[in-house]
Amino acid sequence: MKLQQNTMIALYSALEFAADPERQISAAEIAAKYRVSPHHLAKVLRRLGRSGLLHAARGVGGGYRFAGNPKRITLMDVIELFEEVGARPAGRGARREEERALEQILAEIDETAKATFRSITLDTMIKLLARRRS
Amino acid sequence: MIHLKKIRAAKPADLPQVIEIDALITGLRKPAYWAGILRRYGGRRPRHFFLVAETEEAVQGYIVGEVRDWEFGSPPCGWVFGIGVRPHARLGAVATRMLEEICERFRRAGVDKVRTLLARDNALVLAFFRSQGMMAAPFIALERDL
Ligand SMILES: CC(C)(COP(=O)(O)OP(=O)(O)OC[C@H]1O[C@@H](n2cnc3c(N)ncnc32)[C@H](O)[C@@H]1OP(=O)(O)O)[C@@H](O)C(=O)NCCC(=O)NCCS
Numbered sequence: 001m002k003l004q005q006n007t008m009i010a011l012y013s014a015l016e017f018a019a020d021p022e023r024q025i026s027a028a029e030i031a032a033k034y035r036v037s038p039h040h041l042a043k044v045l046r047r048l049g050r051s052g053l054l055h056a057a058r059g060v061g062g063g064y065r066f067a068g069n070p071k072r073i074t075l076m077d078v079i080e081l082f083e084e085v086g087a088r089p090a091g092r093g094a095r096r097e098e099e100r101a102l103e104q105i106l107a108e109i110d111e112t113a114k115a116t117f118r119s120i121t122l123d124t125m126i127k128l129l130a131r132r133r134s
Numbered sequence: 135m136i137h138l139k140k141i142r143a144a145k146p147a148d149l150p151q152v153i154e155i156d157a158l159i160t161g162l163r164k165p166a167y168w169a170g171i172l173r174r175y176g177g178r179r180p181r182h183f184f185l186v187a188e189t190e191e192a193v194q195g196y197i198v199g200e201v202r203d204w205e206f207g208s209p210p211c212g213w214v215f216g217i218g219v220r221p222h223a224r225l226g227a228v229a230t231r232m233l234e235e236i237c238e239r240f241r242r243a244g245v246d247k248v249r250t251l252l253a254r255d256n257a258l259v260l261a262f263f264r265s266q267g268m269m270a271a272p273f274i275a276l277e278r279d280l
Contacts, residue, residue, distance in 0.1 A: 057257075074261070115254040115255070118260070119257060119260035121264070124264045126198075
């Protein structure tokens with residue numbers, strides 16, 4: 001299972017903000033921590049902002065603050081802002097049984113992936129991180 | 135946080151409340167099913183657990199599980215196969231405390247792993263077990279039409 005780079009950056013950012021919802025964090029800070037281009041990150045944060053997950057902070061330094069409930073926002077909520085898990089090229093009309101059979105197996109895998117992403121909240125990820133660190 | 139008086143083994147007198155909580159969750163009353171669960175899991179059996187969480191006023195939740203041996207080659211482990219909390223008592227850590235209690239009883243029964251199996255679309259209960267640190271087990275559930 002692989003997620004696109006933008007999605008991964010969005011997940012790291014969401015976790016960074018959710019871990020300390022009061023804190024205002026600048027794009028530059030997150031960009032440096034995860035070694036991604038500030039320009040790229042700014043785009044991702046704007047998307048998270050438009051979706052209501054982040055508040056753009058006013059005043060000096062700019063940046064954002066977390067705006068959601070970490071116990072209710074799941075990994076899937078963040079992921080689906082950036083990509084569709086298991087999206088496949090549209091079918092070409094009538095197809096062979098072989099193609100459909102394989103498609104069915106791939107769909108099984110996708111359903112498991114989606115259920116996993118839907119069952120893990122940002123808060124659960126933060127707890128998982130704390131356990132890994134201790 | 136809800137102030138619980140006790141988490142203890144279920145007794146016959148608890149059944150009407152357990153049946154009611156289950157019916158609030160699933161929309162189905164299953165007295166015969168719960169009488170069977172009480173018979174097989176109630177009381178002080180060392181490896182079968184049917185526990186209820188009670189406040190001064192009422193039973194607020196139940197949890198059912200057992201220690202299972204060597205299924206498909208897997209060493210004995212604790213299984214949780216039913217959990218429910220009264221809707222108005224939710225988010226007060228009742229389920230967290232019941233899971234802790236049954237895990238403690240599993241440990242005392244000599245196992246060091248707890249498992250459960252859930253419908254993929256049961257996002258609420260999946261989120262609960264995930265929040266308790268449970269991760270995907272190295273098993274795949276399979277089925278087919280008969
Ligand atoms: C799942 C259930 C048992 C949780 O009971 P509860 O007593 O409310 O759970 P807790 O208060 O101990 O919650 C512990 C954690 O679970 C997670 N959780 C609980 N409810 C949640 C919800 N609605 N959304 C997301 N996460 C939730 C949270 O991470 C919570 O952590 P927090 O207390 O730090 O917020 C309860 O909601 C329930 O009975 N649901 C229906 C059960 C059911 O469908 N049973 C049939 C299949 S077995």
